Amino acid sequence: MNAVRISAYRALPAVQDVLAPVVGAGDILVRVEAAGLNPLDVKIQQGFMHDFFPVVFPYTLGTDLSGTIEQIGPNVTGWSIGDKIVARTDPPAGGALAELAAVPATHLAKLPANVSFEQAAGVPTVAGTAWQALFEIAGLRSGQTVLIHAGAGGVGSFAIQLARNAGARVIATASGDGIATARRLGADQVIDYKAHAFDELVSDVDVVLDTIGGETQQRSFGVLRRGGYLASTASPPDEALAKAHGVGASFIFHQSDAPRLTMLLDQVAAGDLAVLIDRTLPMDRFDEAFARQASGRAQGKIIVKGYAS
Ligand SMILES: NC(=O)c1ccc[n+]([C@@H]2O[C@H](COP(=O)([O-])OP(=O)(O)OC[C@H]3O[C@@H](n4cnc5c(N)ncnc54)[C@H](OP(=O)(O)O)[C@@H]3O)[C@@H](O)[C@H]2O)c1
Structure with missing residues (x-):
């Protein structure tokens, strides 16, 4: 599968063909439809977060994702294959900028029917x-x-x-x-x-x-x-x-929280919150997306789509 990886701090992120992640107990495998970039992705790539949480290389970038459940790991209840979901992975794990991401089931929120994958990836x-x-x-x-x-x-x-x-x-x-x-x-x-x-x-x-x-x-x-x-x-x-x-x-160090994410997605679905999107780019233009995020000039979210090999 395709994933955007770095092999060391300050190394340029590259789209690589890698093995799908292992789905452990309590995990769900998600086919990612859209991922939202954050300044944190740039800070991790630059090595600025090393003293707070060192990452293991190769590291797949990205925390915010939306997609469809592909596989359900042991000890998971309440979700079905094909469910549309939104999640934020823990930053030391990353993994959102990939075709498939293994996410703890506790981090998942349901995608509301009238919210697009693209909008949802800009929320968590x-x-x-x-x-x-x-x-x-x-x-x-x-x-x-x-x-x-x-x-x-x-x-x-x-x-x-x-x-x-x-x-x-x-x-x-x-x-x-x-x-x-x-x-x-x-x-x-x-x-x-x-x-x-x-x-x-x-x-x-x-x-x-x-x-x-x-x-x-x-x-x-x-x-x-x-x-x-x-x-x-x-x-x-x-x-x-x-x-x-x-x-x-x-x-504030933001802590992922599925009930809070669900509440916020409900507000998007109700039309009380708009998701401001700066631009949406396909994965093969990831360099452009990452440079835009690193510029610090974005208006709202930069969304990356298009993961198929
Ligand atoms: N601690 C945590 O858990 C946590 C969680 C989320 C975010 N953050 C941090 O919070 C910061 C903001 O995140 P973000 O996602 O909102 O970033 P962002 O979307 O990249 O912010 C870009 C915006 O910042 C504006 N800007 C830049 N310098 C400015 C200034 N001096 N005064 C006013 N506006 C300015 C830019 O407007 P112009 O182009 O007009 O300058 C641009 O619209 C980042 O440092 C991020 O890492 C931390």
């Missing part, structure tokens, strides 16, 4: 992270104000919609075409971060969703009200700075 990591950050970590509530950095990115595009649907006032940062995109997704105010210093235009927000880190994160502390919360997907916040501003702050 980013929508789950946005939900986890806004509601489970930062405790965002109706009537509060949230600043969402990179509103046109994968996490930001879902965060805008989730926060708006929860009754929060949404301020987002974006640039270029991303400004109109963030507005269309439901942001009440969009700041062109290249033209304006966001921290001169925003103050007293309840929550910041920091997807950028570095200087953006540092300046974000100053826009929070005392008692507010900064949740970062990019880098661990400076605890001393958080204390000095009288705010809470933490880094």
Whole structure:
């Protein structure tokens, strides 16, 4: 079968003809229809995640996938061959960018009838992270104000919609075409971060969703009200700075959770959440897809399709 693999950190990912994965106890073999890329795939390929979780080479890239159940491993109940599913594999295992992927059955969510494989592959990591950050970590509530950095990115595009649907006032940062995109997704105010210093235009927000880190994160502390919360997907916040501003702050490491993924897919199926897709490319143009992801300029998700040998 075809799989996109790296043989070492910083090695260029290549489509290779490899053996199908072994289906262990508790696993399900999925014929992958679509896979969604994430910045994490680039960070793993670059070796930046090595200290958190070393990967075993050759490593098949990708965590987010949708497809059809091909085979059911021992000790699995509740699923049938032919079921259409969505899943996020554990990052140290990867494996989504392949014709066939072995996924723990506990990680599977059912694909809703009116959601496409392509849309679904754009959901697991980013929508789950946005939900986890806004509601489970930062405790965002109706009537509060949230600043969402990179509103046109994968996490930001879902965060805008989730926060708006929860009754929060949404301020987002974006640039270029991303400004109109963030507005269309439901942001009440969009700041062109290249033209304006966001921290001169925003103050007293309840929550910041920091997807950028570095200087953006540092300046974000100053826009929070005392008692507010900064949740970062990019880098661990400076605890001393958080204390000095009288705010809470933490880094999120997204944990896959099938019930949460199911709940988010139901919102997509109901038309309450749109999946913003930057582009969809066939596997034989994976280099292009990966370069686009690595550029950090995508508006929404990059989806890879077309796995047949
Ligand atoms: N810790 C976790 O569990 C976890 C989970 C998910 C994601 N993440 C991390 O969260 C970050 C965001 O992920 P993502 O999937 O949303 O990334 P993404 O889709 O690649 O984000 C791309 C977007 O970022 C925007 N952007 C870049 N620099 C910006 C800046 N200084 N201010 C505002 N917008 C800016 C770009 O807009 P322009 O082109 O207009 O600049 C582009 O639309 C990544 O670092 C990712 O690794 C972490």
